[in-house]
Amino acid sequence: MFTALLIEQLLNGLQLGVMLFLMAAGLTLIFGVMGLINLAHGSLYMIGAFACATVAAATGSFWIGLIASLAAAAGVGAIIEVAVIRRLYDRDHLDQVLATFALILILSEGARWLFGSFPLYLDIPPLLQGAVPLPGGGQYQLYRLAIIGVGVAVAVGLYLLISRTRLGMRIRAGESDREMIAALGVDIGTLYTVVFALGAALAGLAGALVGALQSVQVGMGEPVLILAFVVIVIGGIGSIKGALVGAVIVGVVDTMGRFLLPSMLALTMPASQATTIGAALASMLIYVVMALILAFRPSGLFAAQS
């Protein structure tokens, strides 16, 4: 039974990691290419979830909702980039943080104004309902397996996009020297809008996928945003590979910590005390890991060339 539990918890960690990767990939891409710290990334995640819940409720199909979430997050992302973010590239990071923090407040209150404060209902599509058997006698929720699948597909897709396509070439060029590629005649403005919309769409996808699992409500993006920042700091800011590795580390460490720490402490102290202390320790574990990694690799595991 313990092996089954262990496999299930590893899968849970992987699923959390994959979801964080969808968030962190966009965040790190935007930072790598444009040098912009985008705190409003969590709001794009929320927009994806709200778009999916609304469209799914109207049409009865989760899949149409999922497409709507991509479109809505990318659309809002593009509008934000053109209207606000474009003015911030030459400013320092403090101005960017202030402006994108203002965007969080505006988008959250906007969502509250449109949809109200009560959580929306979004259910898992019938095709992915239920659980599948695991080796060792356990069971695992099918939908979570599907999320892992989507995450792997996105990781492969991003790799191909960046290493094999013309757009990817421009993104890489933009990362290393933006003045030079502008001088070579690439429309850097459009490139930035496209990259921002791409990052936004990934956040929206994550929001929609997770919305069906958790609850769709205003402010759902901010806790995930904090974890996504931990991920990109661990992985190395600007590196997609780092985001993937960092996300899986954070996902697995967080899940395993929540599961193993209380039961390990229970060996040495009374159960109720062990659960309280274990829970408290588990919630700081990922930050401890982040501090350790930064102590040895100050610019993260896969630091992009600065």
Add this chain to the structure above:
Amino acid sequence: MNRILAASLLGLSLATSSLANAEPVKIGVITTLSGGGAGLGIDMRDAFTLAIKQSGNKDLELVIEDDAQKPELAVQIAEKMIQGDKVDLMTGIIWSNLAMAVVPNAVAQDVIYLSPNAGPSALAGANCNPNYFNVAYQNDNFHEAMGQYANKDYKNAFILAPNYPAGKDALTGFKRYYKGALAGEIYTQVGQTDYAAEIAQIRASGADSVYFFLPGGMGIAFMKQYAQSGVGIPVTGPGFSFSQDVLPAIGDAALGVKNSATWSKDLDNEANKKFVEAFKAEYKRLPSIYAAQSWDTANLILAALSKASVKDKDAFRTALKAADFKSVRGEFAFNNNNHPIQNIYVREVVKEDDGVLTNKIIATAFEDHKDAYAEKCGM
């Protein structure tokens, strides 16, 4: 001499003028209006303002602020309300960790605080205070009822709650009356939305039932994930986990679940019928337990104000303690520690003819229940 006379005349005229137009009674309402816990605070605010509007009392002035479920923010707002706005009464806090940050400090400054929801054990026993009235419940109460009820069917329960004062009170309360074995006990993070790791432990634990206290968005996430996990062990919880604010988002996964509460929409008394009708008419949705408690809080204040002036603290406290108002929960009285003596019911989640999920009372767990900390209170 003339100067002194002039000054005393001025003083007198000021005193009389303040008597002539009675100053409005200021009530500071700190509640959660944004973030994941906003649904609870909005129900609190809406019921409170509606009760005051319906009373037609024009001498009440409300100062409403959003604490965003953050203790440090709640403390700042409370300080501003007490020092700046000079409020006479305070109310509104939903979460026990925020109540612990605000209430002891406020009552020490001789401000009367009426709790419409949070009832941490630390404020019910030795640290009870004549300025602190809890109109809702002591945190343990709902869970004690479910612990008692679980004895009927279950021998090996798995229990979980968030790691904050109300979460600890919850599991303590459950264990006080539950006689069976525990298959496991977990404290989760406040605001956690993914319960995969906990559900895996429940699956491996061999429990015959799950008892969980997860208010607001946390409960929605847990129930949806639990229903999909294929675990299939029956769940029970306090009314908060299956309150009207979260039922629509949980969906059919909640059908048939037993939960405990001091109030339900179908509770048969005049005050409750009037409340449910008024709330539905004004806001086009069903009230939750938070709305019911806050409606009672407002009516308790109104009743006390009709007997005594809020400026005469002793008389006003006596008027509050008499609890001379029509509670939507039926019989209602204050114990020596200013916490309620009330019935606690077991409810079941049902679907009404119009497809709306709601709760129905199926049993009474305790009659005139008192909390376990009252005897430690010196009042």
